[in-house]
Amino acid sequence: xxxxxxxxxxxxxxxxxxxxxxxxxxxxxxxxxxxxxxxxxxxxxxxxxxxxxxxxxxxxxxxxxxxxxxxxxxxxxxxxxxxxxxxxxxxxxxxxxxxxxxxxxxxxxxxxxxxxxxxxxxxxxxxxxxxxxxxxxxxxxxxxxxxxxxxxxxxxxxxxxxxxxxxxxxxxxxxxxxxxxxxxxxxxxxxxxxxxxxxxxxxxxxxxxxxxxxxxxxxxxxxxxxxxxxxxxxxxxxxxxxxxxxxxxxxxxxxxxxxxxxxxxxxxxxxxxxxxxxxxxxxxxxxxxxxxxxxxxxxxxxxxxxxxxxxxxxxxxxxxxxxxxxxxxxxxxxxxxxxxxxxxxxxxxxxxxxxxxxxxxxxxxxxxxxxxxxxxxxxxxxxxxxxxxxxxxxxxxxxxxxxxxxxxxxxxxxxxxxxxxxxxxxxxxxxxxxxxxxxxxxxxxxxxxxxxxxxxxxxxxxxxxxxxxxxxxxxxxxxxxxxxxxxxxxxxxxxxxxxxxxxxxxxxxxxxxxxxxxxxxxxxxxxxxxxxxxxxxxxxxxxxxxxxxxxxxxxxxxxxxxxxxxxxxxxxxxxxxxxxxxxxxxxxxxxxxxxxxxxxxxxxxxxxxxxxxxxxxxxxxxxxxxxxxxxxxxxx
Numbered sequence: 001x002x003x004x005x006x007x008x009x010x011x012x013x014x015x016x017x018x019x020x021x022x023x024x025x026x027x028x029x030x031x032x033x034x035x036x037x038x039x040x041x042x043x044x045x046x047x048x049x050x051x052x053x054x055x056x057x058x059x060x061x062x063x064x065x066x067x068x069x070x071x072x073x074x075x076x077x078x079x080x081x082x083x084x085x086x087x088x089x090x091x092x093x094x095x096x097x098x099x100x101x102x103x104x105x106x107x108x109x110x111x112x113x114x115x116x117x118x119x120x121x122x123x124x125x126x127x128x129x130x131x132x133x134x135x136x137x138x139x140x141x142x143x144x145x146x147x148x149x150x151x152x153x154x155x156x157x158x159x160x161x162x163x164x165x166x167x168x169x170x171x172x173x174x175x176x177x178x179x180x181x182x183x184x185x186x187x188x189x190x191x192x193x194x195x196x197x198x199x200x201x202x203x204x205x206x207x208x209x210x211x212x213x214x215x216x217x218x219x220x221x222x223x224x225x226x227x228x229x230x231x232x233x234x235x236x237x238x239x240x241x242x243x244x245x246x247x248x249x250x251x252x253x254x255x256x257x258x259x260x261x262x263x264x265x266x267x268x269x270x271x272x273x274x275x276x277x278x279x280x281x282x283x284x285x286x287x288x289x290x291x292x293x294x295x296x297x298x299x300x301x302x303x304x305x306x307x308x309x310x311x312x313x314x315x316x317x318x319x320x321x322x323x324x325x326x327x328x329x330x331x332x333x334x335x336x337x338x339x340x341x342x343x344x345x346x347x348x349x350x351x352x353x354x355x356x357x358x359x360x361x362x363x364x365x366x367x368x369x370x371x372x373x374x375x376x377x378x379x380x381x382x383x384x385x386x387x388x389x390x391x392x393x394x395x396x397x398x399x400x401x402x403x404x405x406x407x408x409x410x411x412x413x414x415x416x417x418x419x420x421x422x423x424x425x426x427x428x429x430x431x432x433x434x435x436x437x438x439x440x441x442x443x444x445x446x447x448x449x450x451x452x453x454x455x456x457x458x459x460x461x462x463x464x465x466x467x468x469x470x471x472x473x474x475x476x477x478x479x480x481x482x483x484x485x486x487x488x489x490x491x492x493x494x495x496x497x498x499x500x501x502x503x504x505x506x507x508x509x510x511x512x513x514x515x516x517x518x519x520x521x522x523x524x525x526x527x528x529x530x531x532x533x534x535x536x537x538x539x540x541x542x543x544x545x546x547x548x549x550x551x552x553x554x555x556x557x558x559x560x561x562x563x564x565x566x567x568x569x570x571x572x573x574x575x576x577x578x579x580x581x582x583x584x585x586x587x588x589x590x591x592x593x594x595x596x597x598x599x600x601x602x603x604x605x606x607x608x609x610x611x612x613x614x615x616x617x618x619x620x621x622x623x624x625x626x627x628x629x630x631x632x633x634x635x636x
Contacts, residue, residue, distance in 0.1 A: 004120040004132070005064075009057060017054035023063065032068055033139075033626040035521045038561050041531040042066050070562070072518055072630060073135045076611065086128040089114065100143075100610035101634075113137055138613065145612040145633060146477065146602050153480035157242070160286040161382065162400070162430050163492045165451060166245070167476045167483040168198035170434050170459035173213050173223060174442060185223060185231045191462045192235040195476055197483035198245040198299075198432070198457050201228060203252050203260060211256045225260055229267045236271065236296060240482040243273075243292035245383055245457075247405075247432065248300040250376075254321040257373035264298065264379060271296050274379050275310060286382055286400050286430075289484045299383035299403065301372055306401070309378040321371045383430070391421040394429060403430040407437075408445045415453050419499040426454035427494045434459045444468035448542045451475070452500040452578055454491035465619045471542060471580055473621055474601030488577040500544040500578075507574040510604070514539060515568045515632040516553055522560040522616070522627050523597045525587040533560035533587040535597060537629065539569055541604070543579035555588045560597075579604040583614050583629060598624050609633050 012018060012026050020043050027034050046059050055063070080095045081087045087095070089110040096105035111127060117140065118124040118133030129137070142148055169191045173184065191199060203225055206212035211225035236244045252260065264272055273295040277287055283306060302309075303322035381401065388394070388404035391414075398404075406414070411433050414422050425431065433450045435443075442461040446468055450458045460472050479485050490498040490506040498506040516537055525533040537553040549571055556563035573579050582601040586594035598616030614629040 005061065006057070009060060013057050013060075017052075017056050018060070019054050023055060023060060026060065027064070027067070030064075032064070033521075034067060035523065035531075035626045037524045037531040038521050038626075039063070039067065041561070067521075068135060069131070070135065070518075070520065070630075072564075073138050074131065076138075077131050077134050086123055086126075086130050087134060089127050092129055102610075113142070116140075138611070139628075143608075143611065143613055145600070145608055145614045145631065147606045147608050150478050150603075150606045151480060153482050155479045155484075155486040157290040157484065158288045159486065159492070160288060160400075161243075161292070162286055162426070162428065162456060163487055164289060164456060164484040165458075165475065165487060166198055166430075166456050167194075167196045167472070168247075168432065168457035168459040169196045169462045170200055171202065171215060171442070171461060172196075172199040173202065173228070174215060174461070174463055184221075185227055187463060188228060188231045189235050192232070192244070193239055194462065194473070195239045195481045195483040196462065197240065197242060198247055198459065199232070200247045200249060200434075200459065201225070202249045203256075205252050205256050209256060209259055211252050211260050216251055226263050226267070229263050232296065233267050233271065237294055240484075241293045242289040242482050242484050243295045243297055245297045245299050247383075247385075247457075247459075248298065250300055254371045254373040257376040261373060261375035261379055264296075264376075268296050272379065273297050273381055276306060276381055279310075283399065283401055292382075297381065297383050298376075298379045300376065300380050300385055302380040302384040303372050303374065303377045306381065309381075312374065312378060320374045322374055322377065323371060391418060391425045394425055398429055400428065403432060405432040405434060407435075408433055408450075409436050411450060411455070415449060415500075419453055419501065420497075422453045423491060423496060423499065424494065426456065427492055427496065430457060431455045432457035432459060435461065446542075447471055447475075448578075448580065449500070452544055454487055456487075465621065467582070469621065470582060470599055470601045470617075473617075474580055474582070475603060478603050478606055488575075501546075503544055503546070503575050508576060510573045510576040510635050512571045512573055512604070512607075512635040513568060513633075514571075516565045517611075517630045517632060518565065519556075519560075519563045519585065519629050520627065522563065522585060523624060524560045525589070525595060525597075527587075527589065527595075528560075531560055532558045533597060534558060534589075535560060535563050535585055536588055536594075537565070538582075538584045538586065539571075540582045540584070541571055541573060541579055542582065543573065543604075544575045547573050547575060547579050560587075573604060576604045581607065583616075585616060585629065598627055600629075607633055607635070609635065 008030060009026060012022060020040065023043055024039060027039065042063050046055055046063055047053060078084050080091045089107060092110040092113065093105050096102040096109060114124060114127060114129050114133065117137040118129050119136065120130050120132060123130045137143065172191050173187045188199060201213055202215060203211050203213055204216055212222040213225055213228050214222040232244065250257065271294060273292065277291055384402045386398060386402035386404055388406050433455050435445055442464045444460045444464055444466060447458040447460060448471060460468060462469065475485060476483060490496050497504055519535060522533060522535050524531045534555050534557050536555040538550060540550040541547055551569040553565050553567050556565065580601055581604050582599060584599040585597040587597050589595050596619055598618065600614050600616055611632050614631060616624045616627040618624055
């Protein structure tokens with residue numbers, strides 16, 4: 001491997017020693033992910049031994065080894081290599097079967113790994129793997145803690161829509177807070193690129209008969225409805241082929257609703273689903289995500305039945321409206337209690353008092369009666385918004401294509417007192433949960449408790465980082481990141497006896513053991529002048545109440561480059577199919593204060609066993625290219 005290394009680097013040293021810039025360029029050329037702070041520090045350490053700001057080939061080799069040759073990898077390599085220099089294909093198979101629990105590993109598996117990861121030609125030709133190849137393999141996606149099989153769509157996509165958890169966003173047009181923040185098309189672009197499949201569009205009458213999108217009664221900026229639909233047309237199916245639902249919070253007059261219908265039809269064209277697939281009017285069951293691939297569905301109130309819409313298909317009904325029945329319009333628009341009118345008052349306490357004293361401004365009376373333009377109403381097929389009255393009422397009267405939106409506070413009461421009825425409801429009807437209107441700073445609620453009762457669309461503020469969004473991102477990493485995750489059988493069966501507080505016969509207990517071995521190139525503390533931090537790791541399980549658990553590692557002092565823990569954590573999980581696991585790395589600033597360094601959250605069922613690297617993401621969900629944890633995972 002010595003000669004291989006010199007051959008790779010000698011060109012860069014043709015003109016003599018290299019500086020820090022040259023050193024980083026060379027690491028990039030060798031495809032070694034690195035953190036600048038760490039490389040700077042190792043470079044300084046090397047250069048400080050003597051005068052000057054440049055390093056020789058020998059120095060570079062030392063820096064490379066300090067960064068790349070991790071002792072925890074070397075130990076594993078030596079345990080399986082007979083000469084400590086290479087692994088034969090049979091030794092590699094032995095490692096994969098025994099340590100990585102890849103029972104099906106065979107010669108083909110081993111050769112594929114050697115071909116893909118071994119950089120030294122003569123070793124590769126002999127069907128062997130050097131330590132250089134081994135450590136590249138250990139660093140790869142294949143050795144990630146997230147099962148590589150779950151990075152593609154592997155679930156049955158032919159079940160009815162209500163059988164899936166669906167990635168959903170709330171107030172998608174906001175990129176800051178609910179009151180003053182800018183409304184921005186980027187909200188839609190970024191949510192769609194993240195695989196979000198249910199977007200919210202808050203529509204109001206604008207000037208010149210152009211409907212606008214913004215957070216009503218607030219000072220958020222306004223964007224044309226037309227532009228939002230253009231963005232959706234462009235990005236809807238870039239990260240997933242499965243259907244996108246546009247949840248319209250519609251405050252427009254019938255005249256501008258017609259304009260909305262026109263834009264939806266003219267901009268989305270064939271992508272817009274405007275009549276039942278296959279022309280079937282018999283609607284006893286929702287179609288599947290597979291059957292609705294590349295389609296955009298409109299979720300809005302609807303006048304009359306699908307049959308009536310179908311009969312109107314060929315007529316020109318411009319200007320026609322219909323009154324929505326009282327039951328549809330008992331209250332404000334479904335989620336408009338999430339649009340709190342602003343009082344012009346200075347102090348927060350006064351504003352609270354005002355809100356109690358003065359009723360919110362009445363909607364214009366014509367919208368009050370609930371007139372809907374037939375042109376828009378007719379575009380609603382499988383996602384008709386229906387006011388939620390009670391579980392009993394839904395069971396008696398609701399059709400499978402009618403969905404409810406329930407605010408988080410009401411939903412929390414329902415799951416506390418009638419979890420069984422709640423689950424029975426979500427086995428039949430798509431249910432959307434949205435944050436309460438008092439979350440002025442666009443904070444989020446914990447989505448887990450609503451997934452636990454089978455709610456399909458648990459809408460979060462995608463623009464707000466935090467544990468809630470990390471759970472959302474982690475859950476929808478599953479099934480190829482397509483935005484649809486099949487619910488466990490006990491949340492799909494209409495006669496289920498499962499409830500989160502009484503899992504009964506639905507528990508498939510898992511005994512999970514995680515040995516946290518080490519960290520590598522963790523982000524230094526913001527307080528460190530060099531590359532230091534005092535890292536500790538928190539491992540947390542989210543799931544049904546009895547599975548909630550949190551364990552903490554010890555703190556490693558003043559080492560972010562290669563902290564070692566070697567601590568084992570055990571968890572007993574009753575309902576692994578609903579459980580999420582979150583690894584969070586923090587810098588202990590003081591006993592009372594920790595600084596977030598990185599995290600990774602994934603479904604427990606997507607955990608890989610064996611020696612695994614855990615990638616780390618920033619607060620904003622961006623992958624930290626060079627940082628990771630190393631752990632051994634085992635469960636039965």
